[in-house]
Amino acid sequence: ALIKAYVALSELPMSSIQQYKLGALATLTTPNFKAGSMGDLAAATFGGIIRYQKFASPVIFNWLDQHRYVSEMLAATWPDLVIEPLALPADWSLLVGWTGSPADTQALLESGDLTDRDAAKQLLAQNTAPLVGMIETGLRQADFDKVRAAMQLSQEQLFAYASRVGLAYVTPALLSLLSIATEAGVGAKISGAGGGDNGIALTNDATVATAIRDAWQRAGITPLPLAIAFN
Template sequence: MITQVKAPGKLYLAGEYAITLPGQASIIFAVNRYMTVIIADVDETKPVITIDSDKLGQKLIHLDQLDQQTLDDTWNLTTKTLQVMSLWLAEHQQTLTSLSIKLASDLDQDGKKIGLGSSAATVVALIKGIAHHYQLSLSRLELFKLSAITLSSLDSFKAGSMGDVAAASFESLIFYSRFDNQWLETELSKSNCQLSALIATDWPKLDIHDIAFPSNWRLVVGWTGQPADTQQLLTINAKVARIYKERLGSKTTPLIKRLEKNIQQADYISFRTNLRLNQQALVKFADFMHINYVTPKLRELLSSAYRRGIAAKISGAGNGDNGLAIVQNEATEMALKKAWQARDIIPLQLEIATPET
């Protein structure tokens, strides 16, 4: 049996930084660049999983040693996902068997990361693929929760927002409010913790729902050519950062709720105003935190849009990666892309993803 699935990348419209705190809000695009997973059954005398990644090479895991695998190498995401899925399958009276797993990504540009959330897409696609392969169903919300559990179990990812996981799981434009991560950590530490029961439970503060994007609005994305290290940015001055993130969230969460209403009502003028207010709040936060948020190229990306009356914003953690704009017609889109290209900013061929059938 062969199973093929994919999970999309993401771009933040609004909510960065504050979204790492429980209950804060964000709006996130799932975009049409993907992590693809192909799973096939194999005959082996000793049960093994062979992983072939177009980015990392090959890895062989003997299933009788899966629980003992270290999580301190470049394979930690796939290894932890397999460990979690082995437990989840056991709760459904199934066993992880010998498999060939291929991972292929188009979430980068010329071999460089472009801020689309490749780590989250890897975990989501692998969980989705294994569930499909063993003919077990997962709702989009359950897929998110299993993926979030996996990433929350890794020290290098547990502080993240999981917004990229939400976008990859729901495959659309979404409103996302972060769950209470301390509650999840407590639940996972209980000796009687069952994954199936945990993903069936309501998670405190979690809210994920689709937002319908106006049919005449167009997403335009520009890449600076400078990858940003999101995990490093998220850990700068962690104790002080929480205070400033709470202040940021008190400003941005009401704005994000207004932005959602602006999108639903296709009110472009109000949307443009509220998006710029969100951007200004992030710039002030970055100044307080001494984060190099607005690079020269990102400043040019924004000013090129603002001069043309276009709604625009830096997407993600700043310090490189992407900015985005929302336009209402093709002529405006072409003019903006031309202005970006004149400043060495690369327009990316990205659209809002549509759910995989």
């Protein structure tokens, strides 16, 4: 927000990708956030629906250690970084439910069985990469069933990861959130850290969307009044 405001106020000729990179550089130098995906920065910078792949962190950290000029880093190609806009069909709705307890993503990821964690992370990345591609294809083709299936398979992979490392990931409230959505025939998954955080669902039926929100409320889950912001 600060970067966007300053760029607008000063009428700086900075592209969206440069603004994203500047935000990422600031975040990488902030200890509590430097290990994050930076996907939230990409979403906030570009708006809408995006396909995102994180840059190669070691390369950027090396640039920072070399004290390169910020302007040089903003102009450079960042290895592995992918940010591509995608469209959401007009009759599809994103639902967000909050179970009422914040959770620290990094703290949860660093907990659990230390011996198995790295191998489990690699397996998670390997198994979910094709699912991201499946969601991308589904959105491009407006194929709701494909996106729904990919979301559910992605959630199954998250369950498997949590089980492998002994991670306290799924609370009863989050399980209820998922059950209500999947029983309604929509795609759903936990979004964020788990452990009492958020869940999302995607539907192509307004009546079903209303029914899910009502059922979440009855289960003590707060449907957040959020919508996707398009720049």
